[in-house]
Amino acid sequence: MTPSPSKLIIVGAGLCGSLLALRMAQRGYKVVVYEKSADMRKNYHDAGRSINLALSARGLMAMDRVGLRNKVMEDCIPMKGRMIHPLGGDSFFSAYSGRSEDYINSVSRPGLNMMLLNEAEAMENVQLRFNCNVAKVDLENAEVEYTDRTTDEKHTDKGAIVIGTDGAGSVVRKAMMGKTTKLLFNYSQDFLRHGYKELTIPPSATKDWKIEKNALHIWPRGHFMIIALPNKNGSFTLTMFHPYESDIGFNNMKTQEQVRGFFETNFPSLLPHTPDYLTEYFENPVGTLGTIKCYPWQAYGRTMIMGDASHAIVPFYGQGMNAAFEDVRVFDDLVELHDGNWAEILKAFEDSRKENADAIADLALDNFQEMQDKVDDQAFIRKRKIEMQLEQTYDDYYSKYSLVTFRPELSYAVAKAQGRKQDELLLRMCADDNYAEIPLSDYYKQLKNIEL
Ligand SMILES: Cc1cc2nc3c(=O)[nH]c(=O)nc-3n(C[C@H](O)[C@H](O)[C@H](O)COP(=O)(O)OP(=O)(O)OC[C@H]3O[C@@H](n4cnc5c(N)ncnc54)[C@H](O)[C@@H]3O)c2cc1C
Structure with missing residues (x-):
């Protein structure tokens, strides 16, 4: 690999941005990453008890690219299939594949993010700048303006290119939207009428998993559902996917009696495992779920968006992060193919990825129906x-x-x-x-x- 003097600016050190920084640094580029939040590695105490994600073959193929598959797999719990818990019926297991070697993996989101940050930071040509909120992007000149939140001072920085991996609310994408007619920028955002809330099944007294460890659990209930993914410390993170409206919607279940009644009626088999569900229900926030599609993903051959910034999807295929990691792998292939010619690389990237991002967005919506309504x-x-x-x-x-x-x-x-x-x-x-x-x-x- 020929090291290049080009400097890449990445906005956002989430899952996609930290992997991209690592890979581009491995290629020899100088990489500066601006992240608006504080360094999660300094404040995080127990990654094992955290929010988790399903990592599968596409994400793992990207991990191969940076030489991290084995290290990541050590932190994963294999989920061989779905354990379905019908209301009033016996639970049953449905394998994800007829091939025993094909399964998905539960991994801690902050744990994985921190590993990628550590690996990126270990490269001498990567600079991670936390507490730096990018507010403006000059698309044509690959220049960002950011506020250092520790000093409240504004600064600018300029690269050969800027890549926005700043998630669903992307500032880089918003800068492109500001040039709607020049770029012919198309944008759509479709919220589901469902949101999500996380609850927990704590480990047993012997620090074990209280329900089957190697499965993704689903309690399907027609218009709503709860799922559970295992954590390394014996707990499970539960996610309620639930309507905002209707009598039992998030907006209307306001008292302890209502919530207790709802859980006792709909999730009686879950309750023996969730001693804190009432407290968690009232303390934990409701997150929104939506699909963002847009085009183009690049401007002037100098600025580009990647990951959720260009294609946020609903989480029902467990593919958002995997697709973002696949973005990095495909981008890396194109850097090789076009020998560092950014204008060609950025154009080729959006050309090859857009229809695939749209496809997984549509599939994820299909799976929303399947998981809550069809699995039983x-x-x-x-x-x-x-x-x-x-x-x-x-x-x-x-x-x-x-x-x-x-x-x-x-x-x-x-x-x-x-x-x-x-x-x-x-x-x-x-x-x-x-x-x-x-x-x-x-x-x-x-x-x-x-x-x-
Ligand atoms: C409930 C739920 C469950 C999910 N489950 C799965 C799953 O099982 N499998 C899967 O593959 N995917 C899953 N996903 C999707 C996955 O979380 C996302 O696709 C993934 O996080 C996208 O990564 P990203 O780096 O593009 O964006 P993000 O993870 O959102 O990272 C963006 C980063 O940019 C930073 N940032 C934002 N704005 C600025 C700014 N102005 N300046 C500087 N920094 C900024 C943010 O602080 C953040 O660190 C799930 C999503 C949800 C909501």
């Missing part, structure tokens, strides 16, 4: 059964979920097109009560005949 539906359960058998029998068959989650060499756009067609066909075949009598080879043949 008969046709869906039958389909999953057939899909498992197909994956166990045929080397070249992958379900839609597997195409998206375990086939990182396929683009999201291809996974979406192929996966949706497969789903349509299988759901049609499995709606027949005699579905189990159809030979597996017939399913396979029909799936192979699908035209894309």
Whole structure:
């Protein structure tokens, strides 16, 4: 790799920005990262008890690129499938894949972010500037204006390029929106009428996991649901995905009696494990969920957005971070391919990523319905059964979920097109009560005949 004297400015040291800083530094670039928050490594005491995320093959492929797969995997808990907890019925397990080597991983979000920051900081050509809030971006000249929050002083800095990895509320994207007609900038933001709130299942008295450790748990309830991902310290982080409106919505459940009544009616099997749910319900904030699409992602060959800044999605496929990490890997490929010509790299990046970001955004919305409403539906359960058998029998068959989650060499756009067609066909075949009598080879043949 030829070290380049070019200086890259990255706005935002979240998951995407810290990985990008590390990779670009490994390539020899000088990297300066401005992050508005304080350094999370200085204030964080227990990463294991924190909010967690599902890391899967696309994210891991990006970890390979920076040589961190094994280190990251040490901090992960494998989740081999979904453990479904129907109301009033027995819990059952549904594997994510018919191939035992295909599973997703629960990882602490701050733990992973801190690891990436440590690795980036260990590079002599990376400068991490915390407490620096970027307020303005000169898109054409790759210049940022930021306030150092420790002194309240304003400064500017200029790079060969600026990359905004500053999340869903991106200031870099807003600077592009300020040039709407010049850039022909398109933008859409669609909020769900659902928000989310985190609760906890603490570890048992023996510091163990109180429910199955190697699964992503779902309590599907039609228009709302709770999910749980395991943490290393024996706890689980629960996430309520829940409407704002309606009698039982976040906006209207205001008293302890209402919340207790709601949980006792809808989540009785969960309550023995959640001693603090009432306190947590009232103390923890409600987060919004939405999809942001925009285009272009770059301006003047000098400024670009990446990760949630350019494509925030709802979390139901567990792919937001994975897609952001995939952005970094694809960007890195393009830096190699175009030999450091930024104008070409930035254009090629948006050209290759936009349709894939749109595809995973759409798939994530599909999965919202599936998780809260379909996972305990008969046709869906039958389909999953057939899909498992197909994956166990045929080397070249992958379900839609597997195409998206375990086939990182396929683009999201291809996974979406192929996966949706497969789903349509299988759901049609499995709606027949005699579905189990159809030979597996017939399913396979029909799936192979699908035209894309
Ligand atoms: C409830 C929930 C569950 C999720 N679960 C999963 C999952 O299981 N798997 C998965 O892959 N994804 C998941 N995601 C998505 C994932 O969290 C995001 O896709 C990911 O965090 C995007 O990373 P990012 O670095 O682009 O943005 P962010 O993580 O938002 O980081 C942006 C950074 O920029 C900084 N910043 C912002 N503005 C400025 C500024 N003006 N100046 C300087 N710095 C600034 C911020 O402080 C922050 O550090 C989930 C999301 C939610 C909401």
